[in-house]
Amino acid sequence: MEKAVKSQIGVSSRLSVAPMMDWTDRHCRYLHRLLSGRALLYTEMVTAPALVRGGALHLLDHDTAEHPVALQLGGSNPKELAQAARLGADAGYDEINLNCGCPSDRVQSGTFGAVLMREPARVAQCVRAMRDAVDVPVTVKCRIGVDEQDPETVLPEFLAQIVAAGCERVTIHARKAWLKGLSPKENRDIPPLDYDLVMRMKGLFPNLHISINGGIASLTQAQEMLDAGLDGVMIGRAAYHQPADILCSADRLIFGAGTDTTAEAAVMSMLPYIEAHLQGGGRLHQITRHMLGLFAGRPGARGWRRVLSEGATRPDAGPVLVETAMSHITALEDRAQAV
Incomplete structure (x- = not known):
């Protein structure tokens, strides 16, 4: 063993x-x-x-x-x-x-x-x-x-x-x-x-x-x-x-196995984890402070960080705020693809 x-x-x-x-x-x-x-x-x-x-x-x-x-x-x-x-x-x-x-x-x-x-x-x-x-x-x-x-x-x-x-x-x-x-x-x-x-x-x-x-x-x-x-x-x-x-x-x-993951998929997988944390008496910012750099260097990253930084400490903040922050990423990328 x-x-x-x-x-x-x-x-x-x-x-x-x-x-x-x-x-x-x-x-x-x-x-x-x-x-x-x-x-x-x-x-x-x-x-x-x-x-x-x-x-x-x-x-x-x-x-x-x-x-x-x-x-x-x-x-x-x-x-x-x-x-x-x-x-x-x-x-x-x-x-x-x-x-x-x-x-x-x-x-x-x-x-x-x-x-x-x-x-x-x-x-x-x-x-x-x-x-x-x-x-x-x-x-x-x-x-x-x-x-x-x-x-x-x-x-x-x-x-x-x-x-x-x-x-x-x-x-x-x-x-x-x-x-x-x-x-x-x-x-x-x-x-x-x-x-x-x-x-x-x-x-x-x-x-x-x-x-x-x-x-x-x-x-x-x-x-x-x-x-x-x-x-x-x-x-x-x-x-x-x-x-x-x-x-x-x-x-x-590095390991020669598996496929690449995405920041977007990680955010979606974090939502039930966040919900469980909140139900246990936790606060959103305790988790989202680690997520600020997820989209570093990408279009919409500044909006993502701003929404989470400004809103995650509010007592009622939850998964909806994370989804709102994600909209800054998806909206800009949809616009880029349209162009």
């Missing part, structure tokens, strides 16, 4: 959508799954203390339609991470991922995230404890280094230790994280990308499944990375802001 899960997730991780705080919640993941049936989806980071000490098990809620889906955990205590991993596996997640890349002050104060690049031995202990606790794959997402570290030295050592602890798959954000002096947003843009270093890691660790993350904004670029010998590509902001561009053709182009 474990081998079958690892094999399936390994294939899905050829293309994944990055875990992004405040963005990749369950509603976002449901939408992304409508666009691609095969890409691996990740939760926002959930801290192990919130689950183990705080009992915040609602953070594990997800729809069965989201699979394959991975839970990303934040933490640095092996015992606590093992407990949190077990809770995640019991909740049905297909993979448990340890965050060693987030540079935010809040994460640093909890001694996890990118600061763990300084403590590979502790990360190895965490990985081993999590592996012992669950049957699903345990993976790591990291940076190439932090602050004054020399990535050429620290990254191979970091990878060697987590591989020895049983990690078989890692996603490397190909930038350093500067823990002092740069904001989390600046850490996503300012430190230079070093794709070549990540490529060299594949040569040093041929049996380690390595996915690359950072600055990748198209399926063409993703395929180039795969053709160069990497095992997977993780896309973050582009997959969120232009989800149709990244995901609608992914099953065919």
Whole structure:
């Protein structure tokens, strides 16, 4: 059973959508799954203390339609991470991922995230404890280094230790994280990308499944990375802001199976999901805020965004508002076809 899960997730991780705080919640993941049936989806980071000490098990809620889906955990205590991993596996997640890349002050104060690049031995202990606790794959997402570290030295050592602890798959954000002096947003843009270093890691660790993350904004670029010998590509902001561009053709182009989806079909499939959410006491904007970029670059996209942005927070907003927003897309495209 474990081998079958690892094999399936390994294939899905050829293309994944990055875990992004405040963005990749369950509603976002449901939408992304409508666009691609095969890409691996990740939760926002959930801290192990919130689950183990705080009992915040609602953070594990997800729809069965989201699979394959991975839970990303934040933490640095092996015992606590093992407990949190077990809770995640019991909740049905297909993979448990340890965050060693987030540079935010809040994460640093909890001694996890990118600061763990300084403590590979502790990360190895965490990985081993999590592996012992669950049957699903345990993976790591990291940076190439932090602050004054020399990535050429620290990254191979970091990878060697987590591989020895049983990690078989890692996603490397190909930038350093500067823990002092740069904001989390600046850490996503300012430190230079070093794709070549990540490529060299594949040569040093041929049996380690390595996915690359950072600055990748198209399926063409993703395929180039795969053709160069990497095992997977993780896309973050582009997959969120232009989800149709990244995901609608992914099953065919990246996985070699399935047919392309459309943003229009995804919107129609979201309507019953929205209705169920509203009946459960939710609000429309909790879902539609993730849908604003669906038609990015297409005629009518501005009207689509405007209708949803202005109307979705109203107490009575529902599926009719989404259909009204869709009319901006269909009306302009019908007019273009008529011409």
